[in-house]
Amino acid sequence: MQVAIAGAGIVGAAIAYELSQVPGLELCVFEACPQPATGATGAALGVMMGIISQKTKGRAWRLREQAVQRYDSLIAELEDRTGQSILYNRQGIVSLRFAPDERLERWQTLQAQRQAQGYKLELWDRDTLLEHCPHITHPDICGAVYSPGDRQVDPVALTQVLLQAAQLNDVQVHYNQPLKRDSQGELRDGAGEAIATDAYILTAGLGTVQLVPDLDLRPVLGQAWRVKLSAPLGQPDFQPVITGEDVLVVPLGAGHYWLGATVEFPDEAGMVVAQAEAKAEFWRKALRFFPALAEAEITAEWSGLRPRPWGQGAPVIMEVESDRPTLVAAGHYRNGVLLAPGTAQVVKDWVLGLG
Numbered sequence: 001m002q003v004a005i006a007g008a009g010i011v012g013a014a015i016a017y018e019l020s021q022v023p024g025l026e027l028c029v030f031e032a033c034p035q036p037a038t039g040a041t042g043a044a045l046g047v048m049m050g051i052i053s054q055k056t057k058g059r060a061w062r063l064r065e066q067a068v069q070r071y072d073s074l075i076a077e078l079e080d081r082t083g084q085s086i087l088y089n090r091q092g093i094v095s096l097r098f099a100p101d102e103r104l105e106r107w108q109t110l111q112a113q114r115q116a117q118g119y120k121l122e123l124w125d126r127d128t129l130l131e132h133c134p135h136i137t138h139p140d141i142c143g144a145v146y147s148p149g150d151r152q153v154d155p156v157a158l159t160q161v162l163l164q165a166a167q168l169n170d171v172q173v174h175y176n177q178p179l180k181r182d183s184q185g186e187l188r189d190g191a192g193e194a195i196a197t198d199a200y201i202l203t204a205g206l207g208t209v210q211l212v213p214d215l216d217l218r219p220v221l222g223q224a225w226r227v228k229l230s231a232p233l234g235q236p237d238f239q240p241v242i243t244g245e246d247v248l249v250v251p252l253g254a255g256h257y258w259l260g261a262t263v264e265f266p267d268e269a270g271m272v273v274a275q276a277e278a279k280a281e282f283w284r285k286a287l288r289f290f291p292a293l294a295e296a297e298i299t300a301e302w303s304g305l306r307p308r309p310w311g312q313g314a315p316v317i318m319e320v321e322s323d324r325p326t327l328v329a330a331g332h333y334r335n336g337v338l339l340a341p342g343t344a345q346v347v348k349d350w351v352l353g354l355g
């Protein structure tokens with residue numbers, strides 16, 4: 001059976017790799033740009049809030065649990081298969097708690113639920129936090145939740161390596177080849193030619209709306225930064241991702257960090273541009289908790305558009321009407337890196353169901 005995948009972001013790449021291991025499939029990826037991971041994936045920080053998320057049941061938890069269970073082995077498998085190394089942080093995620101600690105009870109409930117599910121969350125008081133992260137001294141911080149089992153990965157490197165491994169398994173990847181919808185509603189390649197395929201998987205992020213009528217995905221902008229410090233924040237041998245009040249501090253090694261991201265919604269006309277006020281507000285929060293960042297040199301600055309579904313939950317994984325079986329897997333909003341392996345699993349089950 002032939003399957004065409006539209007879009008080589010993290011979601012399309014994870015699907016291509018997963019399906020490349022199914023015997024008897026001929027897979028083709030069509031990517032609009034000259035290289036992979038140029039959409040939301042290219043802006044992402046790769047933080048995977050799985051165990052530490054408040055989702056505990058249903059599809060939302062299932063997709064997260066698949067990431068938690070799959071990522072360690074996936075990274076090892078990809079590095080082994082391609083000989084490439086991927087920046088992958090196994091030191092967990094620390095989520096700061098602020099006084100008055102109104103969410104403590106919620107965290108305690110989550111900790112008990114995760115324990116029953118076989119996962120560990122530690123509730124740290126202020127002294128324990130200071131022991132592990134001596135640089136976090138702000139008086140409003142009364143403790144933290146530490147999730148040792150959550151991870152962070154370089155999303156662009158991961159996307160490239162997933163595609164490389166898929167290509168080693170005979171997947172064809174075509175760049176500069178946007179899929180298009182013609183006036184009859186049929187999907188065509190960039191040259192307007194019909195595509196030889198039995199099924200489509202549409203993973204074109206925000207671009208998916210051009211391919212599927214009535215699909216409502218809207219952009220939510222995020223600004224992010226790479227900074228360099230003369231010394232690592234806190235203890236050099238304990239460099240987890242730290243998050244508080246929507247500020248993520250992602251260690252990259254040797255005093256380099258990613259910081260992000262703002263959350264900026266479109267205006268009534270659907271337009272969204274990076275706002276100076278959102279940047280100022282982000283930095284005000286970041287400097288409050290991480291005063292050492294005042295000395296940081298900003299070495300890169302960028303923004304990206306998260307694909308957010310309107311009127312339904314993220315992500316959108318659904319079959320749509322077409323001349324051939326067609327599955328949309330898009331709209332992963334703030335968690336596409338986290339949810340990519342679980343999405344790939346759902347897509348694989350759908351493809352296997354086509355017989």
Ligand SMILES: Cc1cc2nc3c(=O)[nH]c(=O)nc-3n(C[C@H](O)[C@H](O)[C@H](O)COP(=O)(O)OP(=O)(O)OC[C@H]3O[C@@H](n4cnc5c(N)ncnc54)[C@H](O)[C@@H]3O)c2cc1C
Nearest residue numbers: 007009011039040041047179205207222304335336337338
């Ligand atoms: C600043 C920022 C920080 C983020 N941080 C995190 C994080 O820490 N953790 C996390 O899990 N998520 C994070 N996200 C969210 C994450 O980036 C997205 O959910 C994820 O990248 C979506 O992946 P995707 O493959 O669906 O879409 P995209 O990455 O947008 O990929 C879609 C691809 O399809 C291509 N395309 C478009 N139209 C067509 C067409 N017609 N034909 C063929 N190809 C087409 C595009 O060129 C693109 O390569 C962040 C996002 C932003 C902006």
